[in-house]
Amino acid sequence: MQHAILLAGIGGQGVLFAHNVLAECALAQGFNVTGAETHGMSQRGGAVVSHLKIGDTSAPMIRRGTADFVIAFDAMEAYRALPFLKRGGTLIVNVAPETFPDARVQPQLDAWNIAVRACDADGIARKLERASAANVALLGFATTCENFPFAADIVRAAVTRVAHPRYAALNEQAFEEGMKAGELRLETRD
Amino acid sequence: MNNQVLLGNEAIARGLVEAGVDVVTGYPGTPSSEIIPEVIALKKEFALNTYVEWSVNEKVAFEVALAASWARKRAAVTMKQVGLNVASDPLLNAAYSGVMAGLVLVVCDDPGAYSSQTEQDTRLFALFAKIPVFDPATPRQAKEMIHAAFELSEKYRIPVILRSSLRVSHARQNVLLDPVIRSTRQANFVKDPSHWAATPRLRVQLHHELNDKLARIEQEFETSEFNFEIQNLELEIQNSEFEIQQIENHKSKIINQKSPLGVLAAGVPAATAQELLEELGADIPVLHIGTVYPLPQKRIAKFLARCERVLVLEEPDAAIETQLPDRRAILGRLDGTVPNAGELTPDVLESILARLAREAGLLPETAKETLPAWNSALDSLKLPPRGPRLCPGCGHRSAFYTIRRTFPGAFYTSDIGCYTLGINLRAVDTVVDMGAAITIASGLYQAYRLDNKTKPIVATIGDSTFIHSGVTGLANAVHTGARFILVILDNSTTAMTGFQPTADETRLADGTEGTRVGIPDLVRACGVKFLRTADPYELDAFQHILKQAEEFTHAPDGGIAVIIAERPCVLNDRSPIDAHPIRVEVTDECDGCKYCLVAFECPALVMNVKTNKVEIDHKTCVDCGQCIDSCYKGFIVESKPMTILELAEKVGSENGQVA
Numbered sequence: 001m002q003h004a005i006l007l008a009g010i011g012g013q014g015v016l017f018a019h020n021v022l023a024e025c026a027l028a029q030g031f032n033v034t035g036a037e038t039h040g041m042s043q044r045g046g047a048v049v050s051h052l053k054i055g056d057t058s059a060p061m062i063r064r065g066t067a068d069f070v071i072a073f074d075a076m077e078a079y080r081a082l083p084f085l086k087r088g089g090t091l092i093v094n095v096a097p098e099t100f101p102d103a104r105v106q107p108q109l110d111a112w113n114i115a116v117r118a119c120d121a122d123g124i125a126r127k128l129e130r131a132s133a134a135n136v137a138l139l140g141f142a143t144t145c146e147n148f149p150f151a152a153d154i155v156r157a158a159v160t161r162v163a164h165p166r167y168a169a170l171n172e173q174a175f176e177e178g179m180k181a182g183e184l185r186l187e188t189r190d
Numbered sequence: 191m192n193n194q195v196l197l198g199n200e201a202i203a204r205g206l207v208e209a210g211v212d213v214v215t216g217y218p219g220t221p222s223s224e225i226i227p228e229v230i231a232l233k234k235e236f237a238l239n240t241y242v243e244w245s246v247n248e249k250v251a252f253e254v255a256l257a258a259s260w261a262r263k264r265a266a267v268t269m270k271q272v273g274l275n276v277a278s279d280p281l282l283n284a285a286y287s288g289v290m291a292g293l294v295l296v297v298c299d300d301p302g303a304y305s306s307q308t309e310q311d312t313r314l315f316a317l318f319a320k321i322p323v324f325d326p327a328t329p330r331q332a333k334e335m336i337h338a339a340f341e342l343s344e345k346y347r348i349p350v351i352l353r354s355s356l357r358v359s360h361a362r363q364n365v366l367l368d369p370v371i372r373s374t375r376q377a378n379f380v381k382d383p384s385h386w387a388a389t390p391r392l393r394v395q396l397h398h399e400l401n402d403k404l405a406r407i408e409q410e411f412e413t414s415e416f417n418f419e420i421q422n423l424e425l426e427i428q429n430s431e432f433e434i435q436q437i438e439n440h441k442s443k444i445i446n447q448k449s450p451l452g453v454l455a456a457g458v459p460a461a462t463a464q465e466l467l468e469e470l471g472a473d474i475p476v477l478h479i480g481t482v483y484p485l486p487q488k489r490i491a492k493f494l495a496r497c498e499r500v501l502v503l504e505e506p507d508a509a510i511e512t513q514l515p516d517r518r519a520i521l522g523r524l525d526g527t528v529p530n531a532g533e534l535t536p537d538v539l540e541s542i543l544a545r546l547a548r549e550a551g552l553l554p555e556t557a558k559e560t561l562p563a564w565n566s567a568l569d570s571l572k573l574p575p576r577g578p579r580l581c582p583g584c585g586h587r588s589a590f591y592t593i594r595r596t597f598p599g600a601f602y603t604s605d606i607g608c609y610t611l612g613i614n615l616r617a618v619d620t621v622v623d624m625g626a627a628i629t630i631a632s633g634l635y636q637a638y639r640l641d642n643k644t645k646p647i648v649a650t651i652g653d654s655t656f657i658h659s660g661v662t663g664l665a666n667a668v669h670t671g672a673r674f675i676l677v678i679l680d681n682s683t684t685a686m687t688g689f690q691p692t693a694d695e696t697r698l699a700d701g702t703e704g705t706r707v708g709i710p711d712l713v714r715a716c717g718v719k720f721l722r723t724a725d726p727y728e729l730d731a732f733q734h735i736l737k738q739a740e741e742f743t744h745a746p747d748g749g750i751a752v753i754i755a756e757r758p759c760v761l762n763d764r765s766p767i768d769a770h771p772i773r774v775e776v777t778d779e780c781d782g783c784k785y786c787l788v789a790f791e792c793p794a795l796v797m798n799v800k801t802n803k804v805e806i807d808h809k810t811c812v813d814c815g816q817c818i819d820s821c822y823k824g825f826i827v828e829s830k831p832m833t834i835l836e837l838a839e840k841v842g843s844e845n846g847q848v849a
Contacts (some may be wrong), residue, residue: 010576019362024193027364033195034328034363038304045793045810052362058328058461060361062534076573083564104570108562117200125651131809136369 002055003149004062008081009073011038012050014135018071020120021139024053024158025150037061047077054149064094068149071142073121073135075100088113092142094121094134097185117145117185124177133174136163140178144186152179192367194719198359201329202268202296202352203228205336206456207238209479210371212263212291217249217658218687219270220305221359227270227688229282229699236370240447244690247624248273250278252295256349259293261379262385264340271299271312271513272623276659279351285384286396288347291375292340295321299355301458301506302533307606307623310496311507311530312353313482320400322407323351324416325482325521327461329363335416335480342410347401353482355505356533357458386728408484417481417489420464449475449552451499453543456482456510459503459534466540473548473735485513492700494519501527502548505534521546582610582794583767583812586679589726590617591790593648593677596736599647603630605660607652608686608759609679614791618650625659627651632663632672646740647674652685653709654692661712663761667750668717673743676752678709681759689762720751727757729819760812773829776804780825790820 005022009015016037028034036051051062066081068090075095082105085091089112093100097118101109109116119141125134136159143152158173161174163171196204203225208213214229217221226242233240241258245251246563248269253764255265269277274297281295288479300306316323324339326332332354339350357427386398411417446749455478458731460478467474475495482504494500494514503523511522519526528534528542534633547553580587590612593602604610604618605627612618620630649661656678664676684690691697698704713721720742722735732755739751758766782802788796794803794811804826 011578020195021363023364027193027195032364036357037197037360037362039224039360045576045581047576057465058363059465059534059536060328060357060363060458061462063540064468064557078575079568079571079573082568083561087559102452102571105564105567108564108567112562150414 002057003053003069004067004086005052005054005069005071006067006070006111007050007052007073008077009048009135010077013048013073014056014132015048015050015073018135018139019052020081021155021158021161022052023151024162025154026152028158029150032056034058036095041085042063043119045065047080049077049081050175051064068147069142069145071138073138079102079105082108082114085112085114088115089146090115090117090147092119092138092145094138096123098113113127115146117141117182118179119130119181121178124174124181128170128173128177130170133170136171137178137181138176140175142178144182193364195362195365196329196365197224198329198332198354198361198363199298200228201333201363201365202336202359203232204365204367205333205675206294206633207232207236208242208333208368209292209337209340209371210264210375211266211340212240212373213255213258213265214240214268214297215255215265216268217245217248217251217273217276218299218684218690219273220687221300221356222268222270222273222296222354223687223690224576226294226690226699231435232370233700236372238370238372239390242699244684246693248277249280250279252284255278255293256284256289259289259291259349261377262291263375264291264293264373265379266294266296268296269298269629270306271297271310272306272308273297274312274315275310276624278315278319281321284349285297285320285400286393287388288396288399289343289349290347290380292343292695293349294336295341295349295351296336297351297353298359299353299506301355301357304356309506311505311509312351313504313509314507314512316351316353316483317509319514320404321349321351321483322404322481323353323483325353325456325480325593326358327457327480329358329361330365331416331480332358333365338414338416341616344366346407348400348403348407351464353457355457360600371470373424405625408486411481411484411486412489414481414486416478417486418478419493419545420476420478431723442598447494449473450498451546452477452493453503453731454479454493454500454510455503456480459505459539462534462536462539463503463543466536470547470553472543472552472815474543474547474552476549479510482509483513485510487513487515490514491828499546499550503528503534503539539707540639540645559742577614579614579791579793580608580809581760582792583760583764583814583816584608585681585755585760586612586617587790587792588729588816589650589677589679589732589755590615590759591816592726592729592732593617593650594735594763594789596733597646597648597740600648601631601634603627603634603647603649605651605655607655607679607795608681609650609652612650615789623659624655625651625663627655628660628663628667629675630631630676631676632667632670635668635672644673644744646743649676650676650679650683651676653678653680653682653694654690656709656711657693659797664713664716664750664752669751673749674751675739675743676750678713678752678754680709680754681762682756683759683762685759685762709754713754718752720749720753723754723756725757726755727814727816729816760814765811767814768813771813773813774806774815774818774826775829776806776810776821777825777827778803779823780804780821781823783823784818785822786817786826790817792817793842798811
C-alpha cells in the first residue's frame with residue numbers, strides 16, 4: 001500500500017492528534033509510516049500542515065499533485081491545500097456541505113477529477129458541547145469515504161489508543177456522529 | 191511493542207537512552223525542544239539514573255555536558271541551530287581539548303527558517319570547529335547515528351555533532367526500538383591540565399592532535415554504513431521503447447561504468463531525491479552521504495569518476511559541495527543549479543531532477559502532466575494569510591497595547607520568543623538574538639546621546655530570554671549609563687517552545703525541586719534603581735507605571751527603569767481568567783472602523799464583512815475582557831453575567847484538545 005494523506009488546519013484544532021491516529025492505523029495494519037508535522041511558531045494560531053505517507057518511503061513530505069487525500073479541519077485551509085491533491089484525489093473537509101466549494105475553484109476540481117466530501121464536524125462538536133471533538137468527528141466521517149485506506153474499526157481503535165482515556169466516551173460519540181453524517185451522505189447522493 | 195511511531199526528536203531521545211547516556215543538557219528551541227522531555231519520560235519509564243537539565247542557555251548546557259564527559263559520564267547536549275552560536279566558544283575549545291566519555295551534541299537546523307532567524311548550516315559550523323558531523327535523513331537513521339556518534343566520540347576522544355533538521359526532528363516515522371542500556375560508569379575526573387587547562391603554548395600541539403584524529407576519522411568514514419549507493423532502475427517495467435532503450439543504456443553503462451548523471455545527497459533531500467527518482471523512473475545512481483565531515487573523499491571520488499555530471503543535494507547550505515576539491519562536473523548550490531535559500535521541498539527538487547534527467551537523456555521529453563491552474567483560482571478567493579499571532583488572552587498583548595498607547599513614537603527593541611509577535615501590534619521594531627532587546631536599546635541610546643538627543647526607547651524581553659542572555663546586557667547598560675525602559679514580560683514559563691520551566695521558578699526539568707533564581711533579584715543585582723512589578727491586565731495601572739518609568743529615565747539621578755509584567759501564559763495557566771471571566775460582546779452600534787483589529791489585534795475579534803461589524807469569535811475567545819478598552823467608542827462591552835451552567839462549561843473546556 002502506498003498512500004499520501006495531507007492534513008491541514010489551524011493550530012489547536014487537533015491536526016497532530018489526527019495525524020497520530022492515522023499513523024497508528026497504518027502501523028496496526030503492518031505498514032511503515034513517514035511524515036512531517038508543524039510545531040513551534042507556526043502553531044500560534046497559524047496554519048498547520050501535516051504530511052502522512054504510508055508505505056515504504058523515507059521522504060517525509062508530500063509533493064503537490066500527489067496526495068490521495070487531503071483532510072482539512074478548516075475550509076480556508078482546505079482551499080490552500082487543494083494543490084496537493086493528485087488527479088482523482090479526495091478532499092475531506094470540515095464545513096457545512098451546502099457552503100462548499102466556492103464556484104471559482106469548481107473548474108479546477110472538475111478538470112482534476114477531485115471528489116469533495118464535506119462534513120459539518122464543527123456542528124457535530126457543538127452538539128456534543130465540546131468544540132475540540134470536531135477532529136474525531138471528521139475522522140469518523142472520513143472512514144465512510146470511498147477508497148479511504150482504513151476501516152472504521154481500525155480508526156476507532158486507534159483513537160482510543162492515542163487519546164486521553166478521560167475523553168473516551170466523548171470521542172466515541174463524535175466518531176459515531178461523524179460516521180452517521182458520512183452514511184447519510186452515501187444514502188442521499190444521486 | 192518494539193515498533194513504534196516516533197517523532198524524530200523522540201527517536202533521538204530513545205537513541206540517547208539506549209546508548210546509556212548519563213547526562214543530558216540543553217536549552218529549548220524549535221525544532222529541538224522535544225528531545226529532553228522524551229529523555230525525561232524514558233528516564234521515568236525505565237527508572238534510570240540519568241541527570242537531565244534545562245540549562246539557562248546553550249553555552250552553559252554545553253559546558254556542563256563537557257565536564258560530565260571529562261568525568262567519564264556519557265553526555266549529550268541539545269539545541270537549535272542558532273543556539274550553537276551561543277555555545278560556539280566552548281565547542282571550538284572542546285575540539286582541541288577533547289573528551290573522555292562520549293559527548294554528542296544534537297543540533298537541529300531549520301531549512302526554510304520556519305521558526306528561526308537564520309538558515310545557517312550546522313554542518314558548516316562543524317567544518318569550522320573541526321568536529322565530526324552526522325547528517326541523518328530520517329528518525330530511524332537519527333537513532334542509529336546516535337549510537338555511532340557515541341562510539342566515534344569515545345574512540346577518538348572528540349565531541350561529535352548529530353545534525354538533525356526540521357524534517358527529521360519533526361518527522362514522524364515508525365522506528366524499531368533497541369534495548370535500553372543501564373549505565374555503570376563511575377564519575378572519575380582525572381586531572382590533566384595539558385588538555386583541560388592547556389595554555390596557548392600547548393594549543394598548537396592539541397591542534398596537531400585534532401588534525402590527526404580527523405584524518406583517521408575520515409579513513410573510518412570511507413567504509414561507514416551511513417554512506418551507501420542506491421540504484422533506481424526498475425528493470426521489470428518493459429512496456430515502452432524508451433524503457434527498453436533505458437535498459438540498453440544501463441547494460442552499456444555496466445560495461446562503461448559511466449552514468450550521464452549521478453546524485454550525491456545527504457539528509458532529507460537524499461530521501462526525497464530517492465523517492466522522486468523512483469517515481470520518475472529515471473536510472474540515476476544516488477550516493478547517500480551520512481557522514482558529512484570529515485567527508486569520505488575516496489568513496490566520493492570513486493562515485494564521481496563513474497558519472498559525467500553529479501548533482502549535489504543537501505541543505506540548508508553547501509557543506510559537502512564546498513569540500514569537493516574538483517567541482518568542474520558538479521552541479522549544486524555553488525553553480526546556481528540548486529537555489530541558495532529556502533527549503534528543498536519535493537516540488538523544488540522535482541523540477542531540478544526532472545530537468546537534469548531529461549537533459550541527460552534519462553527521461554523522455556514527453557510533456558509532464560500539468561497541475562490545474564490552482565494559483566489563479568485560489569488568488570481569486572483572496573484567502574487571508576494566516577500567520578502566527580499572540581493567543582487570545584495573552585498578557586503580552588495587553589502589555590504591548592499599553593506600551594504603544596503610552597509611547598506611540600518610541601523605539602521598540604524586542605527579543606526572541608512568543609512576544610516577537612508583538613510585531614503584529616506594531617510594538618516591535620528590532621529582533622536580533624537572545625538578549626539583544628537590551629543591548630540594542632543601549633546602542634540606540636548611545637547613538638542618539640552623541641547628538642545630544644534623547645528618544646524614548648522601550649525594550650521588551652521574555653523571562654526565560656532575560657535569564658538566557660539578558661542579564662549581561664543589563665549589567666553593561668547600567669554600568670555605561672544607558673537610559674531606557676525595560677519591560678520583562680514574565681509569563682512564568684518558556685511558552686513558545688512548549689512550557690519548559692525557567693530559572694525563575696523552583697521546578698526543574700524533571701519536575702523535582704530546584705532553587706528559584708528570582709528575576710527581581712537579578713535586576714537589582716545589576717544595579718537597577720527603578721524596579722516595579724505589575725499585571726499588564728490592569729491596563730491603567732500598567733500605563734501609570736510606564737509613565738513613572740519614563741520620568742525616571744529622564745531624572746538627573748535616573749537611569750534604566752525596569753518593569754516586570756507578570757501574567758501567566760494563557761495556554762499554560764488559565765486559572766486567573768477562569769476565576770474572573772469577562773464575557774464580552776460588540777454592540778449593534780459598531781461602525782466597522784477596525785480600530786480594535788489594528789490596535790488590539792486579537793484573533794477572537796473578527797470582522798463580519800457582510801454586516802461590516804466586528805464580532806467576537808467565542809470559539810477562540812477566552813473571556814479575558816481585555817479588548818473592551820480597545821474600542822474607544824465604547825462598542826465592546828461586557829455581556830450579561832454568565833449562568834452557572836455556562837460558567838461550568840467554560841471552565842470544563844480548559845486545555846482545549848480532546849487529544
